[in-house]
Amino acid sequence: MPSNAGTTRLVIVESPAKAKTISGYLGPGYVVEASFGHVRDLPRNAADVPAKYKGEPWARLGVDVDNGFHALYVVSADRKQQITKLVKLAKEVDEIFLATDEDREGEAIAWHLVETLKPKVPVKRMVFHEITKPAIQAAVANPREIDRDLVDAQEARRILDRLYGYEVSPVLWKKVMPKLSAGRVQSVATRIVVERERQRMAFRTAEYWDILATLAVANAGEGPRNFNATLIALNGDRIATGKDFEPTTGRVRAGAGVVHLDEGGARGLAARLEGRPFTVTRVEEKPYRRRPYAPFITSTLQQEAARKLRLSSQQTMRTAQRLYENGYITYMRTDSVNLSETAISAARRQIVELYGERSVPPEPRRYTGKVKNAQEAHEAIRPAGDNFRTPGEVAKELSAEEFKLYELIWRRTIASQMTDAVGSSVSVRIRAVSTSQEEADFGATGKTITDPGFLRAYVESSDDENAEAEDAERRLPNLVKDQPLTADELAAQGHHTQPPSRYTEASLVKALEELGIGRPSTYASIMQTIQDRGYVTKRGQAMIPTFLAFAVIGLMERHYPRLIDYDFTASMENELDEIAGGDHAAVDFLTAFYFGSANGAGDQDIARSGGLKKLVTENLSDIDARSVNSIPLFTDDDGREVVVRVGRYGPYLQRAVPGEAPATPAEGEEGGAQGDRAPIPEGLAPDELTPEKVHELFLGGGGERKLGDDPATGEPIVLKSGRFGPYVSSGERKSSLLRTQTPDSLTLEQALKLLSLPRLVGVAPDGVEVFANNGRYGPYVKRGEEFRSLESEEQMFTVSLDEALALLAAPKTRGRRAAAPPLREMGVDPATEKPLVIKDGRFGPYVTDGEVNASLRRGQTPEALTIEEASEMLAEKRAKGPAPRKKAAAKKAPAKKTAATKKTAAASKSTAAKKTTTAKATTAKKAPAKKAAPRKAASSTE
Numbered sequence: 001m002p003s004n005a006g007t008t009r010l011v012i013v014e015s016p017a018k019a020k021t022i023s024g025y026l027g028p029g030y031v032v033e034a035s036f037g038h039v040r041d042l043p044r045n046a047a048d049v050p051a052k053y054k055g056e057p058w059a060r061l062g063v064d065v066d067n068g069f070h071a072l073y074v075v076s077a078d079r080k081q082q083i084t085k086l087v088k089l090a091k092e093v094d095e096i097f098l099a100t101d102e103d104r105e106g107e108a109i110a111w112h113l114v115e116t117l118k119p120k121v122p123v124k125r126m127v128f129h130e131i132t133k134p135a136i137q138a139a140v141a142n143p144r145e146i147d148r149d150l151v152d153a154q155e156a157r158r159i160l161d162r163l164y165g166y167e168v169s170p171v172l173w174k175k176v177m178p179k180l181s182a183g184r185v186q187s188v189a190t191r192i193v194v195e196r197e198r199q200r201m202a203f204r205t206a207e208y209w210d211i212l213a214t215l216a217v218a219n220a221g222e223g224p225r226n227f228n229a230t231l232i233a234l235n236g237d238r239i240a241t242g243k244d245f246e247p248t249t250g251r252v253r254a255g256a257g258v259v260h261l262d263e264g265g266a267r268g269l270a271a272r273l274e275g276r277p278f279t280v281t282r283v284e285e286k287p288y289r290r291r292p293y294a295p296f297i298t299s300t301l302q303q304e305a306a307r308k309l310r311l312s313s314q315q316t317m318r319t320a321q322r323l324y325e326n327g328y329i330t331y332m333r334t335d336s337v338n339l340s341e342t343a344i345s346a347a348r349r350q351i352v353e354l355y356g357e358r359s360v361p362p363e364p365r366r367y368t369g370k371v372k373n374a375q376e377a378h379e380a381i382r383p384a385g386d387n388f389r390t391p392g393e394v395a396k397e398l399s400a401e402e403f404k405l406y407e408l409i410w411r412r413t414i415a416s417q418m419t420d421a422v423g424s425s426v427s428v429r430i431r432a433v434s435t436s437q438e439e440a441d442f443g444a445t446g447k448t449i450t451d452p453g454f455l456r457a458y459v460e461s462s463d464d465e466n467a468e469a470e471d472a473e474r475r476l477p478n479l480v481k482d483q484p485l486t487a488d489e490l491a492a493q494g495h496h497t498q499p500p501s502r503y504t505e506a507s508l509v510k511a512l513e514e515l516g517i518g519r520p521s522t523y524a525s526i527m528q529t530i531q532d533r534g535y536v537t538k539r540g541q542a543m544i545p546t547f548l549a550f551a552v553i554g555l556m557e558r559h560y561p562r563l564i565d566y567d568f569t570a571s572m573e574n575e576l577d578e579i580a581g582g583d584h585a586a587v588d589f590l591t592a593f594y595f596g597s598a599n600g601a602g603d604q605d606i607a608r609s610g611g612l613k614k615l616v617t618e619n620l621s622d623i624d625a626r627s628v629n630s631i632p633l634f635t636d637d638d639g640r641e642v643v644v645r646v647g648r649y650g651p652y653l654q655r656a657v658p659g660e661a662p663a664t665p666a667e668g669e670e671g672g673a674q675g676d677r678a679p680i681p682e683g684l685a686p687d688e689l690t691p692e693k694v695h696e697l698f699l700g701g702g703g704e705r706k707l708g709d710d711p712a713t714g715e716p717i718v719l720k721s722g723r724f725g726p727y728v729s730s731g732e733r734k735s736s737l738l739r740t741q742t743p744d745s746l747t748l749e750q751a752l753k754l755l756s757l758p759r760l761v762g763v764a765p766d767g768v769e770v771f772a773n774n775g776r777y778g779p780y781v782k783r784g785e786e787f788r789s790l791e792s793e794e795q796m797f798t799v800s801l802d803e804a805l806a807l808l809a810a811p812k813t814r815g816r817r818a819a820a821p822p823l824r825e826m827g828v829d830p831a832t833e834k835p836l837v838i839k840d841g842r843f844g845p846y847v848t849d850g851e852v853n854a855s856l857r858r859g860q861t862p863e864a865l866t867i868e869e870a871s872e873m874l875a876e877k878r879a880k881g882p883a884p885r886k887k888a889a890a891k892k893a894p895a896k897k898t899a900a901t902k903k904t905a906a907a908s909k910s911t912a913a914k915k916t917t918t919a920k921a922t923t924a925k926k927a928p929a930k931k932a933a934p935r936k937a938a939s940s941t942e
């Protein structure tokens with residue numbers, strides 16, 4: 001598209017990929033360049049603050065809170081080279097178009113570019129929601145001015161998050177642990193995950209039984225002959241199901257009025273119903289109709305990509321960003337479910353081509369968003385262009401991940417404009433009278449889909465992996481009232497109530513969205529931030545809070561409850577929306593929040609308390625660090641309170657009788673076993689600290705357990721638990737338990753054998769001593785620097801000198817030994833559909849799918865490990881990624897230097913350091929600016 005004759009225009013976008021795509025649509029007369037995302041931000045640390053502001057009391061915040069919350073912006077170090085380039089280009093053109101994304105962040109980037117470049121030529125704002133030639137040409141033809149209300153809203157959010165993070169985080173440093181962070185949204189997201197884990201910790205399982213009847217129809221006709229029905233009532237009273245039990249007690253809810261069958265009751269009733277006639281008492285048939293799902297918005301795309309493609313929020317957004325920048329989909333940060341008329345027409349045309357005219361409803365479908373505080377005026381996420389390209393047409397152009405995500409978006413968009421799925425649902429009630437004259441009512445439901453409609457293109461997944469897909473049919477025989485049936489089988493079934501499921505990234509995004517917290521541009525960064533800060537870890541898809549998160553949220557709940565209140569956080573979003581709409585002034589909002597000026601906008605509870613500044617400084621001394629870092633678990637059978645302490649070296653268990661002061665750990669021993677203390681193994685989830693597990697960690701009753709006295713020295717032999725597992729100790733001697741030994745069963749005799757290691761086997765003919773010992777690769781014999789492996793642990797205590805010398809004389813085995821047969825074949829992994837086997841490795845048994853290995857944990861045995869546990873262990877290992885490579889071993893320290901030598905060495909070191917510093921500085925000047933991702937959607941403190 002040529003520009004006016006002789007006119008040169010500079011178009012500034014956010015990323016090089018977008019610049020490359022757009023430049024192909026504009027032609028000569030246009031120079032398209034990237035800003036690489038945000039070009040300015042608040043100072044990250046003291047070093048970023050310009051010298052003239054360093055003495056200001058507000059410099060650490062980067063915000064002059066006493067003068068209208070004026071923000072101090074600095075150009076990011078990795079953007080300076082690009083800014084220099086843009087300044088030069090701005091002087092060579094006649095007009096500048098700012099083509100950053102059409103949301104608050106994009107609007108703010110455009111404003112920052114103007115403030116930084118200070119151009120002397122006209123500047124226009126160019127907006128579009130898809131990168132196609134018609135969209136880009138339309139954007140050039142219809143520019144607008146920068147929307148200062150949107151800029152003010154983004155700036156207010158950035159300042160709000162800086163004030164929150166920089167004022168609350170130091171409290172965590174002083175009372176919990178250094179280098180922690182708090183954030184307006186990240187803290188609330190962490191609280192949601194912690195509250196779910198608390199529910200799981202408080203959960204008490206309950207067992208309940210029912211009966212599954214396999215019933216048969218004498219003359220089934222065209223339908224199936226057999227079907228299943230479940231016992232639902234006995235003598236008119238409903239049979240208890242999972243919803244009838246209290247989650248914290250495991251007891252039937254008061255007033256539930258249900259029959260709670262145990263195993264004996266269910267099996268006895270099944271026996272009494274054996275051979276009895278069954279009769280249909282009721283048949284209800286209703287029409288079934290299911291409307292299509294709305295097109296994707298940011299949150300639903302992340303949810304479905306997690307369910308169907310197993311992508312994290314970050315992976316989804318990175319992949320969607322590439323699809324958008326290369327012209328395949330529309331803008332991916334949106335909470336609007338609207339489709340343009342052009343898009344609706346494109347979808348309907350394609351439906352007719354692919355599925356026929358019957359699949360298109362008479363009138364186009366239009367959707368209304370349910371997202372609280374929806375703000376963006378974009379379309380839903382859909383394929384770009386006026387004619388959608390099918391997945392088959394783009395397959396060769398995309399990577400595997402991009403293709404899968406594009407196909408997901410295409411299917412959802414197409415399905416949103418298709419006809420309803422229709423059919424019928426049937427509910428049947430059946431009765432049998434037992435030999436004891438008990439009336440047993442059974443129920444069965446069926447579903448038949450006569451026209452799948454939109455289900456031909458798309459079926460939504462569920463967070464519950466056991467839930468039935470919506471397109472699944474359950475066909476029943478053609479049944480009528482009073483029809484006789486026979487029972488082919490009556491099976492008593494036991495069930496256990498389940499704790500609430502842990503959040504996944506997808507379900508946590510959904511929860512935040514429903515609460516009105518966060519925005520499309522922030523969800524992915526929130527998910528990543530709470531993991532990077534050490535508040536949440538992932539086991540497969542499940543998000544598990546750490547004990548550090550428990551301590552932080554506990555402090556916030558006790559001392560700053562309003563700051564992590566869901567309604568309060570959502571109200572902040574409302575205030576920002578009102579600023580974006582021009583209905584409120586950002587200064588009034590920030591003043592009320594920070595200083596407590598009740599006459600401005602903002603949360604009045606915070607205002608009445610004197611504002612954030614007073615809240616976090618006035619009562620700091622009231623926060624008891626020990627209490628904050630103690631998470632109570634339960635009281636054991638001996639009346640001791642068991643708590644988790646969050647220490648500098650990790651969480652650990654401690655127990656003490658109420659009123660007794662627990663022993664203080666020695667320096668550096670917070671995480672080690674000392675007195676009534678025990679370390680918590682890495683990877684153990686909070687809800688897994690059951691009384692039984694705690695008992696095991698305390699080695700069967702005490703942080704230390706005396707096994708007896710060494711008959712040779714008279715010193716006590718004590719079983720302890722340390723960072724690397726249980727070990728025995730006597731005087732200066734220590735030895736870890738062998739992998740075949742368990743703390744509970746260890747005897748004094750076994751401990752004495754362990755303490756005999758390394759065992760002197762004898763002296764070789766050349767006078768060199770030969771030892772047997774246990775190492776990281778298993779048992780071995782050693783003579784000088786020569787090592788050979790032993791076949792079993794027992795050989796360490798029995799191998800003779802002649803046997804050891806024969807082993808040491810044999811050549812080392814080169815290459816791999818023949819693979820040993822697996823210890824156990826488990827079946828197919830439900831998550832990856834790969835076969836799982838348990839093998840024996842040099843560090844003990846491990847489970848593998850052929851690509852990922854996970855060692856069995858202490859206490860787990862190859863025989864008892866379930867396939868679900870194995871799948872979860874591999875998912876956890878897979879999520880962690882490959883282990884980092886070990887650094888090369890440090891060179892041996894030289895012999896001690898004399899005072900004179902030290903002085904000479906120090907002088908040499910100083911000279912060398914100066915040279916290195918100079919060299920680094922020279923290299924730094926020559927190094928080009930780093931190419932970064934287009935932009936981060938939210939600040940790290942949010």
